[in-house]
């Protein structure tokens with residue numbers, strides 16, 4: 001019998017080289033007249049955003065309010081500062097251009113802008129009762145899927161943990177996928193963000209509770225694009241076909257995981273990221289083969305499906321095919337020259353006490369409930385040690 005499921009994908013997705021240079025059309029379509037423009041310092045100072053800002057200038061003078069103070073791992077005070085600019089200016093639309101940190105900041109700031117009150121009132125799952133102001137998301141990394149996802153995460157620095165906001169009203173209204181904006185992403189970040197998308201596709205496909213034929217189809221095609229193009233995009237950032245394929249793949253994996261959930265790899269990665277400020281995608285790529293080794297006992301048939309689709313195995317044996325996928329993931333990470341161990345990312349002091357705290361954080365992360373295999377705190381500690 002098939003799982004019951006709900007599949008929801010409300011974001012209008014526009015793809016094309018230089019598509020972001022027509023962002024004003026999307027703003028007009030959603031009825032926006034005054035825009036909060038969220039980005040980061042690096043992108044604002046580079047020339048990357050010039051065509052996007054030129055397009056918004058068509059709205060008139062003093063109609064675009066820029067907030068560019070988003071750090072790589074955004075936090076509550078960043079969100080509040082962005083929201084204040086929009087509220088003071090009376091903005092009726094948000095345009096976010098950047099990596100997952102920028103997009104998540106804009107999504108959470110839009111809660112404050114639209115609903116008022118204190119951010120913490122809306123933290124958690126399904127705490128929004130109505131639509132927010134329109135938001136247009138333009139990713140400049142190919143990895144997080146935040147441009148289509150119904151979740152956003154920001155850090156609570158005081159508590160050293162990531163806060164999750166999840167609601168169908170958090171899905172952006174429009175996602176503009178413009179591969180020309182990603183050409184400048186350096187090799188290390190290209191590889192790390194791409195491995196976030198690989199992790200989304202693998203965890204989404206293996207999610208037991210809520211995966212469906214819709215999410216599975218998206219995961220398989222996303223994985224094929226990523227296995228065929230991520231290394232190319234990393235080696236030659238100007239390869240626009242490879243950039244396009246990885247960008248489309250990360251959005252497809254985003255639609256998939258936001259409907260099906262992720263799993264143990266994201267739970268572990270969120271815990272380490274919150275404590276040690278490691279990059280989300282790079283941390284996922286370290287945990288990915290270890291989490292798959294752990295899940296294989298129950299997820300072998302799912303891993304085997306993916307391995308066969310990627311033509312990694314033709315043995316007809318699920319165990320062998322599942323192992324072929326795990327091996328392929330390890331080899332891809334090596335070819336991308338990403339760190340293979342947590343200690344190579346500056347994670348130190350992994351003593352017993354820290355391990356127990358991290359396991360507790362991972363065990364209470366919302367991602368864990370979608371994992372195909374039951375997980376104990378001892379299992380989590382064991383995987384942390386292996387990944388260290």
Ligand SMILES: NC(=O)c1ccc[n+]([C@@H]2O[C@H](COP(=O)([O-])OP(=O)(O)OC[C@H]3O[C@@H](n4cnc5c(N)ncnc54)[C@H](O)[C@@H]3O)[C@@H](O)[C@H]2O)c1
Nearest residue numbers: 042072099100101140141144146149151152182184185280
């Ligand atoms: N909402 C979701 O669905 C979701 C899913 C996965 C991850 N996330 C979140 O996303 C964040 C990570 O996002 P990320 O991996 O995109 O990295 P990021 O947004 O933190 O960006 C990393 C760095 O890349 C730089 N950068 C971005 N685009 C660039 C470009 N085109 N050229 C050169 N430099 C560029 C940024 O300036 C920044 O310094 C984490 O906070 C994570 O929790 C959200």
Ligand SMILES: [Fe+2]
Nearest residue numbers: 144196200280
């Ligand atoms: Fe992720």
